[in-house]
Every structure is written in structure tokens, then in C-alpha cells.
Amino acid sequence: MAHALVVGAGIAGEALAVALARDGWRVTVVEVAPEIRTGGQTVDLRGDSRQVLVDLGLIDEVLAHLVPQRGIAWIRADGSRMAEMPVEAFGGRGLISSEELLRSDLARVLHGAAGAAGVEYRFADTVEQLTDTTEGVEVRFRSGPVEVFDVVVGADGSHSRTRSLRFGPESAYRKPLGLAHAWFTLQEGPGTPLLDGWALSYNEPGRRGLTARPGHPGQQEIGMTFAASTVPRAHDARLAVLDDAFHGAGWRAAEFLAAARTAPDLALDTYDQIHIDRGWSDGRVVLVGDAAWCASPLSGLGTALGLRGAAELAEALRRHGVSAEPTAERIRAAFSSFEQVMRPRAAAAQKLLPGRVRMVAPKTRRGIRANAMVMRVVQAPAFLRVVRFLAGGRGHDDGAGPEPSRPDRSRQAG
Ligand SMILES: Cc1cc2nc3c(=O)[nH]c(=O)nc-3n(C[C@H](O)[C@H](O)[C@H](O)COP(=O)(O)OP(=O)(O)OC[C@H]3O[C@@H](n4cnc5c(N)ncnc54)[C@H](O)[C@@H]3O)c2cc1C
Numbered sequence: 535m536a537h538a539l540v541v542g543a544g545i546a547g548e549a550l551a552v553a554l555a556r557d558g559w560r561v562t563v564v565e566v567a568p569e570i571r572t573g574g575q576t577v578d579l580r581g582d583s584r585q586v587l588v589d590l591g592l593i594d595e596v597l598a599h600l601v602p603q604r605g606i607a608w609i610r611a612d613g614s615r616m617a618e619m620p621v622e623a624f625g626g627r628g629l630i631s632s633e634e635l636l637r638s639d640l641a642r643v644l645h646g647a648a649g650a651a652g653v654e655y656r657f658a659d660t661v662e663q664l665t666d667t668t669e670g671v672e673v674r675f676r677s678g679p680v681e682v683f684d685v686v687v688g689a690d691g692s693h694s695r696t697r698s699l700r701f702g703p704e705s706a707y708r709k710p711l712g713l714a715h716a717w718f719t720l721q722e723g724p725g726t727p728l729l730d731g732w733a734l735s736y737n738e739p740g741r742r743g744l745t746a747r748p749g750h751p752g753q754q755e756i757g758m759t760f761a762a763s764t765v766p767r768a769h770d771a772r773l774a775v776l777d778d779a780f781h782g783a784g785w786r787a788a789e790f791l792a793a794a795r796t797a798p799d800l801a802l803d804t805y806d807q808i809h810i811d812r813g814w815s816d817g818r819v820v821l822v823g824d825a826a827w828c829a830s831p832l833s834g835l836g837t838a839l840g841l842r843g844a845a846e847l848a849e850a851l852r853r854h855g856v857s858a859e860p861t862a863e864r865i866r867a868a869f870s871s872f873e874q875v876m877r878p879r880a881a882a883a884q885k886l887l888p889g890r891v892r893m894v895a896p897k898t899r900r901g902i903r904a905n906a907m908v909m910r911v912v913q914a915p916a917f918l919r920v921v922r923f924l925a926g927g928r929g930h931d932d933g934a935g936p937e938p939s940r941p942d943r944s945r946q947a948g
Contacts, residue, residue, distance in 0.1 A: 535560045536860040539673055539683040541661055541696045543570055545637070546823025546840035547689030548644035552590055553848035555651035558857050562683070563648070564675065566690070568658045570645050573799030574637030575717060575747055575755045576601055577837045584633070586841040592643055599639040601748050604731035606630045608906045611736070611784030613727070616906035623913055630733055636749060637837065661686075664699050664819060670860070671818045684860035686819045687847070692808055694825035700816050711805040711830055711891050713741070714762035716776055718797035720746070720754045720790070727786065729754060736785040737902045741895035744785055756790050759895050765802050772802045805830045805891075807884050815869035818862065822847050827880035832890050835883040842879065847872045
């Protein structure tokens, strides 16, 4: 039986593991964390994500985890609203959808399906060395053992170790966008301002943004965005960076800084893109998801691309009959088909709308007000009528306008 090693039990890795195991592969997943990682904000099911989950037969299970949401509002320091966009805006095609679930719930559903399909896991471990042999790829794990796999898939995110081992240092592929983002889960207490289903977004001059979004009952998912191209790794140093960036900021900044200190799932990372022009595979090793093409949270497409990439890689391996006969030629052909399908999608996602970074974290008060005004204007009936007219005057009034720029991916991918 052909044996695949998937490095990383994230969204792309788990989805791929499910598909391969169902196709008759023996699949091992190695994940550096001691268990499936929780945390992260919501995943939008519109578009590709939904289709891949339908194809995997998991959509009903996923839909059972939807977070009830009413929309997004841009607020002032005192919490009053400058603009809002309900989930009904643009006929359901606005920034926030009624079909979103937490990334951690999606990860759990995929993990459950992978377990049921017989996928084997090695948690708290990673790959240390990848060596080509005539038999396959010889993998030395950090925990010591050495095993040979027919195929190794790096699904270990934007800071992929598989990529570093096989393709060279991250610096050769990383394009920082100049912003960093912290996210964590806040437990509501007696004095916590409630969200009532609304995602709230607050900006301070100097490229600083705070978001609070509905999470599981009694919880809020917090995002803190600020200007930076690198962030430290150590926990205390991370807290110090956040303190520096948000010291004296308005709205709930002080409350969030205090909550970050005790949040078990605090994560901090830069907004980066990964561009690998030389191709995503090397022999029997291939990259998928953020490891290959991270478009950054600002694209709003990380999860959709991860899921679609996993589906296309599994499909290419299936079409080339690799599980039955995992020869180097078949594997090369499959990886090449996979890349042909995914390259244009990834490249399109990486083309951010002009001014996207500035919009997420404006520099000045004027920029913050201008953003809010744009959000009001694009929803105004008169504006929508003009757009419809310019677009060729579609007769019926279906309430659907142009899809505005994708949301601040302090919220998750679509
Ligand atoms: C905990 C978490 C929270 C996130 N929250 C957000 C968010 O709020 N907004 C947003 O836009 N994007 C977020 N992301 C990124 C988003 O999940 C991805 O852009 C998208 O889903 C594509 O997923 P991926 O599987 O390629 O990468 P990821 O989802 O990043 O998964 C990569 C997996 O690989 C594991 N890994 C990393 N290094 C190694 C290693 N050396 N060996 C083995 N395993 C390794 C990681 O622990 C992780 O489980 C988050 C990712 C994680 C892991």
C-alpha cells in the first residue's frame, strides 16, 4: 500500500489526509503541536470551501457548527458605530456571512473524518531530514525514528519546515506585507461588553486595529493588527510587542492586552505571502496550502485555497494511479497536474486589491473615517443602482451589489 506522510495537521493537511486515506493510501500525519491546534477566527463557507466540504461528505457536520452572526460594524473608541454591514448586505455576498464557523471547529471535523478513515498521527513531532532513496523519501523524525514514504506533503503552513528542508530558507520566498496580527480567545466575564452577534472593528491612527468577533457561547475571538514585518517567538517578548503597539489605545485595548496574557491560544504572526516560482514539488516531496502559496490573511482565501489545494492534489494522485503504483514518473506527472490547476488560483488570490493593507490598518484618522464612509456608500441604494446601470442594467432588484473588498482577515479565509 502506498504510504504518504503529511507534515502538518492544519486545514490543508487534514483535508488531504481524509481524501488520500479514502483513496486507499496509508497516511501518516506528523504535527509539531501536541494536539490539533485550536484558535483562529471564523472560516467563511461561501465558494470553494463549501464545495470541497460537500465533496468530502462533511458539509452537514460543518454546518452544525455555524457561529450565529448579524454582521460587521466599524466603531469609534466609545463603541458607537460609524458604519455597519449586516450579513444580508449585497444579497448575502457582503463582508460577513451567515455561513461561518470557527477554524478550530472545521479542523476538528476534518480530524474526526481522518481518524475514521484510518489516518495515523504523530503529534509533538516533526521532520528533521528528508533524503531521496531508490525506495522513496527517507524521513528522519525529530523524535528519532527513520521511515521511508512514497510521497511527502508539506502542509505545515507559511513557515513550513518541509519547505526549508527541501527548497531552502524562508527568506527566499517570504514577502512581508508590513502588518502583524495577534489573535486569541477571550472568555466573557460579568463586565465584558457583549457582541450580540456583531463583529466589531476599531482602528486607531498609526496602523493599529482591534477586532472582536462572536465565537463559541461565552467567548469572543479577538484580533489585534499593527505595523511590523517581524515578530519575536518567545511568549513574553510577544506580549511586550503587543503592549508597545497598543499602549494607550482606545476602545477595549487595555482589556484585550490583559486578556492576551492568560489566553491559552494566543498566536502572533506577520501578514506574509509566500511566492515559490521554481515550482511546488521536488521529486517525491510537494507543498500544499500556505506552505506553497500563502496569500496572507488579507486575501481572505487561505482556507478556501487550502481545502481546494488538498482536493486537487488528491485528485491528481488519483488520476495518475499513484496509490496503485507509486513510481517516480507517476508522482511527477501528478504533482505537475496539481500545480497546473492550482497555480492560477493561487496567483489570483495573491493579487490583493490596491490599498488593501492601508484599508485594514489606516495610518491617519482621516483614513479611518474614509474607510467607514466607503462601507456606508457601497451599501447605499443609489450607489447600487448606478453600479447596476453601469454593469448593463440587470432588470430585477435582487439586492445584490458588487462584492466589496474582502474583509479584514483578522477574520478567516473564504
Ligand atoms: C491555530 C491557527 C489559527 C489560525 N487563525 C487564522 C486566522 O484567524 N485568520 C487567518 O486568516 N488565518 C488563520 N490561520 C491560517 C489558516 O488556517 C490558513 O491560512 C489556511 O487554513 C490554510 O491552511 P494550511 O493547512 O495551509 O496551514 P495552517 O492552517 O497554518 O496549518 C499548518 C499546520 O502545520 C503545523 N506545523 C507547523 N510547523 C510544523 C512542523 N515543523 N512540523 C509539523 N507540523 C507543523 C501547524 O501547527 C498547523 O497545524 C490560522 C492557522 C493556525 C494554525
